[in-house]
Amino acid sequence: MLTANEPSLHAAQLGFARKSYLPRVLGLAVGSPLVLTVFHHTGAPLAEWIGLLLYCFVWPHLAWAWARRAGNPFRAEQRNLLVDQFAGGFWIALIGFNALPSALTITLLCMSSLTAGGMQLLGRGLAWQAAGLVLGLLLGGFRWLPESTMANILSCLPLLLTHPLLVAHTAHQAITKLRNKRAELEHQTRHDGLSGLYNRSHWEAQVRNEFARYRRAGLPATLVLTDIDHFKRINDDHGHEAGDDAIRRFAGLLRECLRTTDIAGRYGGEEFGMLLPQTRAKEARVLIERLRARLHETPLLDDTLVTASFGVAELSPDLDSHEAWMRLADQMLYRAKHQGRDRVAGLDFGEPPAATTPPLPPARQFGSARENGFALTALLSGLDSMRQPMALLDASDRLVLTNDAFRELHQLPPTVSTYAGLIRHCHSKQVGPRIGDAELDTWLRLTERKRHSHPNHVFDVYMVDGRRFRVTESTCAGWILMVLTQLNEEVPTAAALPYLPRQRVSPAPLSQAG
Known part of the structure; x- marks a missing residue:
């Protein structure tokens, strides 16, 4: 009884039995003269003739029906092959061990078992063949007729000619299927399933x-x-x-x-x-x-x-x-x-037309640095000598350069290398900008989302010590220059504006600039 999840597995296993059905039908039909010629020569009783005809022309269809109705068609077909081995030993005993038909029968049956199940099935098949041989000797008595007549030899020719062709055809199908499967697997390992392009x-x-x-x-x-x-x-x-x-x-x-x-x-x-x-x-x-x-x-x-x-x-x-x-x-x-x-x-394509991309506000343009791409030499000129706290960040959120005023304002330790790390350090040490009481990760995520469309902007920030700074962030194709200017006006003690984080951008390593 098959469950809802088993039909596909049953169909795959049934393929082996289906491929064995036609070779069994043709093989037994073409191979029946091997035994019939010996029966004719020895005058075998009618029961042996009827038994042989039933085996050669009825058994293949029963074997197929048995495998088709089995829960595991693959194992059922392997049992069918063992039955073939048993029958082969049985008929060898009844034809008196006639040399050529017996040798051909043993060889072809062993080839089928070895192909279907390897050495393990071959060993079991030989055991079943021996059991069939014993039963044949018990029912028909010991007969010794090793010499093959011309009729016996001629009766073997059809099987000798057709069986290698059938085996070659089956092997060709298996190799072709294996080659196609290999090509399919190679395609899957190289290609993306959704787009069909290379992965x-x-x-x-x-x-x-x-x-x-x-x-x-x-x-x-x-x-x-x-x-x-x-x-x-x-x-x-x-x-x-x-x-x-x-x-x-x-x-x-x-x-x-x-x-x-x-x-x-x-x-x-x-x-x-x-x-x-x-x-x-x-x-x-x-x-x-x-x-x-x-x-x-x-x-x-x-x-x-x-x-x-x-x-x-x-x-x-x-x-x-x-x-x-x-x-x-x-x-x-x-x-x-x-x-x-x-x-x-x-790099050398220049800026897009003004009609499609509005320019940055004049107060925050980089002039020649922007027009020439990543002219970091001009962009960073005088960074350490300026009195305002300044920092340069790359597109992967790293603090690439900071001047002394910036490091002093934030009490920046050498271990902090990213902007997010800077904010976490200030929040934990209660230095630098006031961040407020919100949960830090949530605050970073929400404020970043709010500023998603404003990579160049100016905002004010209040420090823990009460000073107020105006922060100017300017983005140049991935690089972010941050300049803080202190304002002289008095700051109300209740003021606590959040220190807004930057817009995250795609990687732009320092080695790629210019």
């Missing part, structure tokens, strides 16, 4: 290989990371099924727009990667702009425009690893996000 591990391996090729031959290559804009909103507003459909359609657009030499992969979630061998950044920009335009022409969701942002990074001698190359592409992707999304960003 992250295999795609990164291609990036690593391309970087090694660049080191050997100096061939140009460009890496592109892309992210579907506001993907969480798609899942929230339209459901996860619509999000999955958007990913599949986006992957289809990649396959349509990219060249045969380009390699696309799903990097994770709604983020994708494209490796463009022998391609300069400017050439890649043309291709990616064409892809971006297709997103406007062919929406990923019906009646809903879904855009994407693209970060482009060309290989250059100052990139010392494929990881650095990928970080640079990720940094450019953040730049595209920061500039307003739905655009392509690269």
Whole structure:
């Protein structure tokens, strides 16, 4: 009796019995003359003729029905093979151990058992064959007719000719199925199930290989990371099924727009990667702009425009690893996000048109530093010599540089290396800014969410010692410069404004600047 969870397993096990059914029908039909010619020569009784005909022409169908109705068809078919072994020994005894038919019967039965169950089933089969031989000797008496007549020899030829062909055909099917299964498993290990593109591990391996090729031959290559804009909103507003459909359609657009030499992969979630061998950044920009335009022409969701942002990074001698190359592409992707999304960003692409991305307020622009990308030399000029507390943070929340005034104001120990660590240190030691009585992790998360759309801003903060500072945070494509200016006005003792945290951004290591 099968349970609701077992039909698929039963069907898989039944496949073995199904594949054995036709060979058993043909094998016994073609092999019956081996015994019939000996019976004719020895004048065997009618009961032995009837028994042989029933075994050769009825037993295959009974065996198939038995396996089909069994709870475990695979084990049932193995029992059927043991019955075949038993019957083989029985008929060998009745034909008087006629040499050629007996040898052929033993060989073919042992081959079937070995194929179906290995040495274990072969050993059991030989035991059953011996039991059948004993029963044949008990019922028919001992007969010794080892010499094979010409009729006996000719009766063996059909089985000798057809059985190897049948075995070869079965082996070919098994090898083909195994090869297809292996190819399927290889495809699954290399490809993402949802998008059909390369998965992250295999795609990164291609990036690593391309970087090694660049080191050997100096061939140009460009890496592109892309992210579907506001993907969480798609899942929230339209459901996860619509999000999955958007990913599949986006992957289809990649396959349509990219060249045969380009390699696309799903990097994770709604983020994708494209490796463009022998391609300069400017050439890649043309291709990616064409892809971006297709997103406007062919929406990923019906009646809903879904855009994407693209970060482009060309290989250059100052990139010392494929990881650095990928970080640079990720940094450019953040730049595209920061500039307003739905655009392509690269180191030398310049700023987007003013009509699509409003400029930063004049008071917080970096001038030449912003126009020239990451001109950190100008950005950090005079940092330690300035009297105002100042700090530079990278996109991974690390305190890259701080001046003496900043460290003194926050009583910053050497062990603190991140912005979140700074706030936790101030909260526990009751130094630096007043944070309030809210639960710290909740406060950090909520205030960060409020400031998500304001990476460049000015706000006031009250210190524990009563002083008031004006904090100016300016973001330059991932780098954050924080400057604190003390205000001279008196501070009410009841004032306790929270020290607002920064907007988190994508990684932009210091080694990648400039």
